[in-house]
Amino acid sequence: MSGSTEVTSKAASAETPGRGRAPGRAATVRWRWIVAALLLAAACYAPFQLVPFHVFQLSMVLVYAVALLGLNLLVGHAGQISLGHGAFFAVGAYTAAILLQRVELPYPLTLPVAAAVAFVLGLALGLPAMRLRGLYLALVTLAIAIFLVPLLKRFEPLTGGSMGLTLAKPAPPAWTGLAEDQWLYFLALAVAVAAFLLAHSLLRSRVGRALHAIRDNEAAAEVMGVRLSFYKTLAFAWSAMFAGAAGCVYTWVIGFVSPDSFVVTLSITLLAGLVVGGLGSFSGPILGGLFVMFVPGIAQDVNDAAPGVIFGLLIIAVMYVAPTGLAGLAGRVTRSIQKILRKE
Amino acid sequence: MSAFLEVTDLRAGYGDARVLHGVGLAVPQGEICAILGPNGAGKTTLLRALSGMVRVRGGIRLDGTDLAGRPPDALARLGVAHVPEGRGTFVPLSVEENLRLGAFIRRSRAEINADLERIYTYFPVLRKRLKQAAGSLSGGEQQMLAIGRALMLRPRLLLLDEPSLGLAPLVTQELFRIVRAINEEERTTVVVVEQNAHIALGIAQQAHVLETGRIVLSGTAEQIRADEQVAQSYLGYRV
Ligand SMILES: Nc1ncnc2c1ncn2[C@@H]1O[C@H](COP(=O)(O)OP(=O)(O)OP(=O)(O)O)[C@@H](O)[C@H]1O
Ligand SMILES: [Mg+2]
Numbered sequence: 001m002s003g004s005t006e007v008t009s010k011a012a013s014a015e016t017p018g019r020g021r022a023p024g025r026a027a028t029v030r031w032r033w034i035v036a037a038l039l040l041a042a043a044c045y046a047p048f049q050l051v052p053f054h055v056f057q058l059s060m061v062l063v064y065a066v067a068l069l070g071l072n073l074l075v076g077h078a079g080q081i082s083l084g085h086g087a088f089f090a091v092g093a094y095t096a097a098i099l100l101q102r103v104e105l106p107y108p109l110t111l112p113v114a115a116a117v118a119f120v121l122g123l124a125l126g127l128p129a130m131r132l133r134g135l136y137l138a139l140v141t142l143a144i145a146i147f148l149v150p151l152l153k154r155f156e157p158l159t160g161g162s163m164g165l166t167l168a169k170p171a172p173p174a175w176t177g178l179a180e181d182q183w184l185y186f187l188a189l190a191v192a193v194a195a196f197l198l199a200h201s202l203l204r205s206r207v208g209r210a211l212h213a214i215r216d217n218e219a220a221a222e223v224m225g226v227r228l229s230f231y232k233t234l235a236f237a238w239s240a241m242f243a244g245a246a247g248c249v250y251t252w253v254i255g256f257v258s259p260d261s262f263v264v265t266l267s268i269t270l271l272a273g274l275v276v277g278g279l280g281s282f283s284g285p286i287l288g289g290l291f292v293m294f295v296p297g298i299a300q301d302v303n304d305a306a307p308g309v310i311f312g313l314l315i316i317a318v319m320y321v322a323p324t325g326l327a328g329l330a331g332r333v334t335r336s337i338q339k340i341l342r343k344e
Numbered sequence: 345m346s347a348f349l350e351v352t353d354l355r356a357g358y359g360d361a362r363v364l365h366g367v368g369l370a371v372p373q374g375e376i377c378a379i380l381g382p383n384g385a386g387k388t389t390l391l392r393a394l395s396g397m398v399r400v401r402g403g404i405r406l407d408g409t410d411l412a413g414r415p416p417d418a419l420a421r422l423g424v425a426h427v428p429e430g431r432g433t434f435v436p437l438s439v440e441e442n443l444r445l446g447a448f449i450r451r452s453r454a455e456i457n458a459d460l461e462r463i464y465t466y467f468p469v470l471r472k473r474l475k476q477a478a479g480s481l482s483g484g485e486q487q488m489l490a491i492g493r494a495l496m497l498r499p500r501l502l503l504l505d506e507p508s509l510g511l512a513p514l515v516t517q518e519l520f521r522i523v524r525a526i527n528e529e530e531r532t533t534v535v536v537v538e539q540n541a542h543i544a545l546g547i548a549q550q551a552h553v554l555e556t557g558r559i560v561l562s563g564t565a566e567q568i569r570a571d572e573q574v575a576q577s578y579l580g581y582r583v
Contacts, residue, residue, distance in 0.1 A: 209444070209448070210448065212437060213434055213437075213445050216434040217432050217434055219432065220434065223395050223396075223416045223417075223419075223424075223428070224417075224420055224425075224445060224446055224493070224497065225448050226448055228417070
């Protein structure tokens, strides 16, 4: 019965989507890991070559990259939006700060607790929020971010109110021979690598497949047995968990938390950073981390009076040149280099 | 003696707009039931009601289990697979990823792999396109992928919404021949909605003509085919 079904390929449209899996996919995957390994080697080498301030800046890039890994799960892979990611970042940062100061917990233990608190909060807020879509979801998540700052100011005995909390930074163990900034950097790097591997294995699991199905076609996913509310809420909670872990490392690196560090702009900058870096892509969170760390400062340098305007213009410029984000641009450049190399 | 799929006085719609006004059907196990009718009659809505995608009133029973009011993912678990109008493949994902997603509710890796092989024997072209993005397939290939993906659920009830849409006549014929083969080999009960009455009646045992949310004519495929008047007034052309 299985006569070959010859289908005229008139409809084999040329516009294979950017995220499409081309035949050369296995090769690209291998390349990715090679690039990742090289980057990691460079990342281990960098703090010995840079001045402490630059090491600190790189630590912050890693912190933001961890937060963006989480946001990428939700926005890039599950296709949902959040304008409140900064709130979970703040929750992680404050959880760590409170545990360090009020409970005097050893700092390595603050990481799992901060991640867990953010996860549970994400679950609790995601349960109602993820029944909404599009603009409604954007609005509700934005509200979470807006409510957080007054809330932090209010519980002064715990949070230190508007003054915030100042803490001792984790000290490097003597055997490492590292300076404080280097030690903090390696802590951030370790968390970033772990977060990266975790996100990667989550996405390769059954749940990752469910998220992609939801992103690409909600109705079709549902008729195949994917429970939308369950997986969306899970994605929201995970993204919160990564943000919480990132917030915790933020507290380690900066040694200070205050409500004004976590205003709504943080959430919006994070989302912008992810989109500019490249939604749903492998390198998007790292590129986005660089963006979140450096671009607001650059905007400030260009025009002190209206950094917001410059920041906005820069986003527009990047999206115009690279509509799929910097990761997409990097991919295009690599492919054309490969093509040139193959020709020779 | 009740049929495998039994639909009684089914009403459904979108918000305030009622689309189905009391539809009744009974499909014995292992049969193919064709739903015919003009555009806007509510054929797609009927399939959506059967797979839980729209809210319903009335009765839907599959092998004695009440399906009415359950969400789509629960119905998938009960063995209802829906190939929607316009296919609904996951465009950026590869053919293989699409097929594996079809088996989302199943756990056994060995069984899933065996089923993949089975689907390649029905649709050999899919094997050649495994790593290709679903969006880069031709219309016919996408329809095959959509049906293959639905089969990965090991459905007890397969709902097909206008599988011939946009396909060349030869491809359509091939596709219906395969649907028939699947129905015979797997004993899967099928409800197929079609504009192409001729080809649908060719594989179905029974058929119903739906018009503005009501069944206006039911019978065996032969009876409907023989009915000149049906051909004129409901199907718009000679069958
Ligand atoms: N999502 C929707 N929201 C509101 N009304 C809808 C929706 N989908 C369909 N309808 C309405 O329901 C009625 C029946 O539509 P349905 O899609 O079930 O018809 P159909 O028989 O499948 O038609 P066709 O042959 O054109 O596919 C139409 O009047 C249509 O306007
Ligand atoms: Mg229809």
